[in-house]
Structure formats: C-alpha cells, structure tokens
Amino acid sequence: MIRGLYTAATGLGVQQARLDVLAANLANASTSGFKADNVVQKPFPELLLVEQQEGTFRTGPGWRYVGTTNQGAAVARVVTNFSPGALQPTGRSTHLALTDPGAFLAVQTPQGELYTRDGNLGVDGEGYLVDSRGNRVLGEAGPVRVGTDDFQVTAGGEIIRPGQGTVGRLRIVRFADLNLLTKTGDNYFAAPAGSARPAASPEVRQGFLEGSNVDPAASMVQLVSAARSYEANQRILQAQDQLLDLAVNRVGALR
Incomplete structure (x- = not known):
C-alpha cells in the first residue's frame, strides 16, 4: 500500500508537469516565433522481483528472477519542438x-x-x-x-x-x-x-x-487528457490512503 501511494504521487507529479507545459504553450499560441515544449516521461528504475528456491542463481543463493516492477513515473526532460511556424x-x-x-x-x-x-x-x-x-x-x-x-x-x-x-x-x-x-x-x-x-x-x-508552432486544438486535447489523468491519480491516492487506514485501524486492531 505504501508503494501504491508513491506510485500515485509520482503520477501526479508527471501530470502536473504536463499541465504546466501545455498551459504555457497555449498562453503563447499567438507569440511570434514561439516554440512549443513537450514533456518526456519515463518509469522509475525497475526493481527486480525474485522468489526463493533451492539452488544457486545469478541473483544469489536460493533466489530466482520472476519479473520486474517500478515505482511509478518521472519526468525525463522537457523537449522543445523547433519546427518552423507559418x-x-x-x-x-x-x-x-x-x-x-x-x-x-x-x-x-x-x-x-x-x-x-x-x-x-x-x-x-x-x-x-x-x-x-x-x-x-x-x-x-x-x-x-x-x-x-x-x-x-x-x-x-x-x-x-x-x-x-x-x-x-x-x-x-x-x-x-x-x-x-x-x-x-x-x-x-x-x-x-x-x-x-x-x-x-x-x-x-x-x-x-x-507564427508560433503551437497547435491550439491538439494542445487543448492534451490538456484535457492530462487533467483527467491527474484526477485519476488523485482518486488512486485517496483509495490507497483509505486502504492504509483500514489496515492500521481495523485489521491491526486488537480485539
């Protein structure tokens, strides 16, 4: 559950960055010579999942590889689109x-x-x-x-x-x-x-x-998409918080 909180929180951070960049692009849609920016995101470093069994493997005695997971997303960089405007x-x-x-x-x-x-x-x-x-x-x-x-x-x-x-x-x-x-x-x-x-x-x-190379219509669609993704991450964060509350105050309570 703690991992779920971190994952949702990183998603919020990425979508906030997208919202900021898209808002700046739209604000400069009529600015002469303006070049639009785009957010490039990446997953956090993947973590190795292993399970214990008899024998010796590359990951250590008694362990074997079963897959990967990650802790959410992060902003890799903000890239400027240098294509010419009209x-x-x-x-x-x-x-x-x-x-x-x-x-x-x-x-x-x-x-x-x-x-x-x-x-x-x-x-x-x-x-x-x-x-x-x-x-x-x-x-x-x-x-x-x-x-x-x-x-x-x-x-x-x-x-x-x-x-x-x-x-x-x-x-x-x-x-x-x-x-x-x-x-x-x-x-x-x-x-x-x-x-x-x-x-x-x-x-x-x-x-x-x-003219600016910002496409207002495409930017508006992306802005709505980023806002909805932000709201979805908010709901996930709230759900994880509620689950953590149940685990601490109910499941873990002595009766």
Missing part, C-alpha cells in the same frame, strides 16, 4: 522572419547575449533596432542603429538605409545541435559559449512574422 505577412519594415528553421537573431540582454526567433522588432528612442521587450538586436559589429523604421533588410541580413547604403548586417546564428539551447523565458534561448555559428543563408523575409 509566416504571416504584415507589411511592416520592422517585422522580420527567418525561413531557416535553425537560425536565430542575437539579442543583447542584461543576462548577456541570448537568441530568439521573434522578429517583432522596433526602433527605440536612440534609433537602435530592438526586440519586442526593448532589448537591442545585435549586428555583426554590435547593436544596430537604423535611425528610423525607413530601412530595408536583404535576404542575407544586410540593413540598407535610403541614401546611406548599408548601415549594418544582422548577427544571425545557427547551431549544429538545437538540443544545446535552453529556454530562459521571454521567448529567449541561451546556448553554451562558442556553439553559435554565423548562419550561411538565413533567408530573412522583411514584412513577415513567424
């Missing part, structure tokens, strides 16, 4: 989309250089190109100063001002292994030092935004 035309010069699914814009933040697929950009009061959170977008020579929103961006990331020519080139990077990236919040990713490499052909699309 491109949405906006016509605004400060909206950029990257068609290379492995490419990212580099942004200067208080936490250092971070990376994002969110191309919903703007121009701050000093004329620098900034993202939707006010952090400056990096070029190959540092933050890019465009002055106003009257500029063009080529497919290769060059920024051209009318009458001035090229004023900078966006620092667009890609990673050999996207699993190295970790989410830090606010639609940013962090990566190990030295893992970012210049994107050879980022294929920037000006006047477009990449």
Whole structure:
C-alpha cells in the first residue's frame, strides 16, 4: 500500500508537469516565433522481483528472477519542438522572419547575449533596432542603429538605409545541435559559449512574422487528457490512503 501511494504521487507529479507545459504553450499560441515544449516521461528504475528456491542463481543463493516492477513515473526532460511556424505577412519594415528553421537573431540582454526567433522588432528612442521587450538586436559589429523604421533588410541580413547604403548586417546564428539551447523565458534561448555559428543563408523575409508552432486544438486535447489523468491519480491516492487506514485501524486492531 505504501508503494501504491508513491506510485500515485509520482503520477501526479508527471501530470502536473504536463499541465504546466501545455498551459504555457497555449498562453503563447499567438507569440511570434514561439516554440512549443513537450514533456518526456519515463518509469522509475525497475526493481527486480525474485522468489526463493533451492539452488544457486545469478541473483544469489536460493533466489530466482520472476519479473520486474517500478515505482511509478518521472519526468525525463522537457523537449522543445523547433519546427518552423507559418509566416504571416504584415507589411511592416520592422517585422522580420527567418525561413531557416535553425537560425536565430542575437539579442543583447542584461543576462548577456541570448537568441530568439521573434522578429517583432522596433526602433527605440536612440534609433537602435530592438526586440519586442526593448532589448537591442545585435549586428555583426554590435547593436544596430537604423535611425528610423525607413530601412530595408536583404535576404542575407544586410540593413540598407535610403541614401546611406548599408548601415549594418544582422548577427544571425545557427547551431549544429538545437538540443544545446535552453529556454530562459521571454521567448529567449541561451546556448553554451562558442556553439553559435554565423548562419550561411538565413533567408530573412522583411514584412513577415513567424507564427508560433503551437497547435491550439491538439494542445487543448492534451490538456484535457492530462487533467483527467491527474484526477485519476488523485482518486488512486485517496483509495490507497483509505486502504492504509483500514489496515492500521481495523485489521491491526486488537480485539
């Protein structure tokens, strides 16, 4: 019965993690460049079941293998889905989309250089190109100063001002292994030092935004499934508690 309590409790923990991730995905279904997460679960380490008999076996004198069991489930990891979202035309010069699914814009933040697929950009009061959170977008020579929103961006990331020519080139990077990236919040990713490499052909699309790759309908179905699984584990936990109460207070009582 104690094992049943542990098993049900671990199930609650896994379903809570699924609910949290699915809720975050749905909350960002309309966030530009957002990448959905998925929870990967695994069984706890399996325990060997043996029974005693005469003789000597690999498991020890007088024992033989009869099967395995486990103590429930656990969250193995949270995996980010990096598949590209649909491109949405906006016509605004400060909206950029990257068609290379492995490419990212580099942004200067208080936490250092971070990376994002969110191309919903703007121009701050000093004329620098900034993202939707006010952090400056990096070029190959540092933050890019465009002055106003009257500029063009080529497919290769060059920024051209009318009458001035090229004023900078966006620092667009890609990673050999996207699993190295970790989410830090606010639609940013962090990566190990030295893992970012210049994107050879980022294929920037000006006047477009990449939509979130969250599937709202599928996420809602998964959310309902996780909620029902959570409730089922709650009922199992209550049943185990009642059985334990009977065992302690009734079966074990002296009469």
